[in-house]
Amino acid sequence: MAHGTFGTAINCMDGRAQLPVITWLKEQYGLDYVDMITEAGAAKALLEGTPEQAASVLARVRVSVEKHGSRIVAIVGHDDCAGNPVSEEEHRRHIAASVAVARAWGLPVEVIGLWLGNDWQIECIDA
Numbered sequence: 001m002a003h004g005t006f007g008t009a010i011n012c013m014d015g016r017a018q019l020p021v022i023t024w025l026k027e028q029y030g031l032d033y034v035d036m037i038t039e040a041g042a043a044k045a046l047l048e049g050t051p052e053q054a055a056s057v058l059a060r061v062r063v064s065v066e067k068h069g070s071r072i073v074a075i076v077g078h079d080d081c082a083g084n085p086v087s088e089e090e091h092r093r094h095i096a097a098s099v100a101v102a103r104a105w106g107l108p109v110e111v112i113g114l115w116l117g118n119d120w121q122i123e124c125i126d127a
């Protein structure tokens with residue numbers, strides 16, 4: 001097992017979304033590191049992507065959980081997303097639905113949804 005405490009984020013590949021998520025998760029969960037699994041429009045990729053795409057995300061989450069001991073998985077959506085250019089309301093629904101998908105994986109983790117607003121502040125999404 002790796003040293004240090006790890007969390008996991010399923011995040012957009014957008015460079016603006018990386019540091020706010022890492023910083024927030026480290027602070028909220030007392031983590032040393034955040035493993036970042038990125039897709040363009042991560043929630044949409046989980047909901048509407050190909051089976052191969054979903055399997056690829058899950059395989060990476062498993063490495064984070066099984067090899068790094070992560071117990072928290074955050075699924076992140078953000079404002080002004082080129083990978084999922086929908087309204088904020090719809091994007092939030094995508095995040096909530098993708099949290100349900102990830103919970104159904106049955107991994108020993110807490111799964112949360114996060115929204116990154118246009119000020120790059122993080123808000124938890126009820127799911």
Ligand SMILES: [Zn+2]
Pocket residue numbers: 012013014040041078080081082083084
């Ligand atoms: Zn994006």
